Amino acid sequence: MTDIPPIKAGALLSIDLDALCDNWRSLRARLAAGADCAAVVKADAYGLGADRVAPALYRAGCRDFFVAHVNEGIALRPVLPADAAIHVLHGPHPGDERECVRHRLVPVLNSLPQVQAWQGLARDLDAMLPAILQVDTGMARLGLAFDEFEHLTASPDGLQGIALKFLMSHLVSAEAQDCAVNGLQLERFQAARARLPGVRGSLANSSGIFLGDAYHFDLVRPGAALYGVAPVAGQPNPLRPVIRLQGKVLQTRRIAAGTAVGYSHTWTAARPSRIATVAVGYADGYLRSLSNAGVARCDGISLPLVGNISMDTLIVDITDLPEGRIGEGDLLDLADPLNGVDAIAARAGTIGYEILTSLGQRYARRYIGGGEG
Numbered sequence: 272m273t274d275i276p277p278i279k280a281g282a283l284l285s286i287d288l289d290a291l292c293d294n295w296r297s298l299r300a301r302l303a304a305g306a307d308c309a310a311v312v313k314a315d316a317y318g319l320g321a322d323r324v325a326p327a328l329y330r331a332g333c334r335d336f337f338v339a340h341v342n343e344g345i346a347l348r349p350v351l352p353a354d355a356a357i358h359v360l361h362g363p364h365p366g367d368e369r370e371c372v373r374h375r376l377v378p379v380l381n382s383l384p385q386v387q388a389w390q391g392l393a394r395d396l397d398a399m400l401p402a403i404l405q406v407d408t409g410m411a412r413l414g415l416a417f418d419e420f421e422h423l424t425a426s427p428d429g430l431q432g433i434a435l436k437f438l439m440s441h442l443v444s445a446e447a448q449d450c451a452v453n454g455l456q457l458e459r460f461q462a463a464r465a466r467l468p469g470v471r472g473s474l475a476n477s478s479g480i481f482l483g484d485a486y487h488f489d490l491v492r493p494g495a496a497l498y499g500v501a502p503v504a505g506q507p508n509p510l511r512p513v514i515r516l517q518g519k520v521l522q523t524r525r526i527a528a529g530t531a532v533g534y535s536h537t538w539t540a541a542r543p544s545r546i547a548t549v550a551v552g553y554a555d556g557y558l559r560s561l562s563n564a565g566v567a568r569c570d571g572i573s574l575p576l577v578g579n580i581s582m583d584t585l586i587v588d589i590t591d592l593p594e595g596r597i598g599e600g601d602l603l604d605l606a607d608p609l610n611g612v613d614a615i616a617a618r619a620g621t622i623g624y625e626i627l628t629s630l631g632q633r634y635a636r637r638y639i640g641g642g643e644g
């Protein structure tokens with residue numbers, strides 16, 4: 272661990288931008304001919320830092336970016352070159368339309384009021400305004416209901432003023448490859464596209480890419496897979512891990528068999544043990560549900576987290592390490608390639624997405640690679 276810079280924080284989060292860019296390239300390489308690969312960088316690039324992630328992906332060749340909120344798009348605009356398109360999944364809230372134009376954000380229009388407001392601004396500005404139109408094909412979350420979409424596209428001037436970049440929808444269960452909803456959504460999306468001939472289509476998230484060429488259309492929108500989350504349930508992950516989290520040891524102690532540990536004494540040593548207190552807790556997004564369930568790692572050995580995770584600390588049973596191997600100031604791996612976001616999520620009873628987006632703001636962060644000049 273000699274490559275570790277000294278940190279004053281409780282942990283070091285390393286973010287491998289080279290692995291991230293490799294993941295983007297390998298997803299792109301899977302696409303049907305003619306399809307482009309965007310990058311979803313909402314929620315601060317799933318917690319990894321949109322201001323570093325998006326420019327690295329731009330340098331790798333990505334030109335289409337998606338955020339959730341208008342303010343995320345406004346923050347992203349200055350860190351990306353002018354030819355990068357920034358799309359806002361939620362579209363503008365009423366009154367934010369001009370902000371979108373000012374910052375050259377392309378909204379996803381999800382409802383008839385959003386369509387009408389965008390058209391109203393186009394009239395005011397006497398311009399065609401770019402947008403993506405979302406039609407709901409099964410999620411029942413965002414996008415026009417199918418009958419609204421039919422009604423809108425039935426009249427010739429239904430989309431007047433809008434330079435439609437893509438017709439878009441979103442998959443419900445793409446990570447479950449044999450789920451019947453996938454095929455149903457594909458059929459509905461194809462039916463929707465038939466009503467807007469010549470308009471490009473965008474359906475697939477990360478997992479949707481792995482459903483095959485039929486799902487790729489003109490633009491795919493991976494997020495999680497870029498950051499190393501496994502895209503297909505029950506199959507080996509073809510993507511590279513992007514994060515490593517190393518927590519700093521505050522103290523070690525010897526305890527006798529029968530000693531109980533931490534809040535509420537949820538763990539009791541069955542043998543004479545050595546334990547280490549690490550400066551990472553649930554306030555850092557290291558979820559409390561990992562209490563007595565998570566593992567730390569050192570020298571290839573898995574070490575159980577024992578007792579309840581506290582706000583700022585957790586406790587690791589280091590008895591299986593040689594005496595003296597770990598002391599104050601040393602680092603234990605809390606997320607590494609062999610204990611990655613999906614493995615941690617499984618132990619915590621959640622999904623890799625939530626592990627990533629919970630990553631703490633208190634960690635020292637180190638970015639590796641990314642092709643910066």
Ligand SMILES: *Cc1c(COP(=O)(O)O)cnc(C)c1O
Pocket residue numbers: 311313360440441475476477478492493494495496
């Ligand atoms: C978040 C999101 C994505 C990215 O999904 P992943 O599963 O992370 O690849 C794509 N499209 C929409 C509409 C989203 O909300």
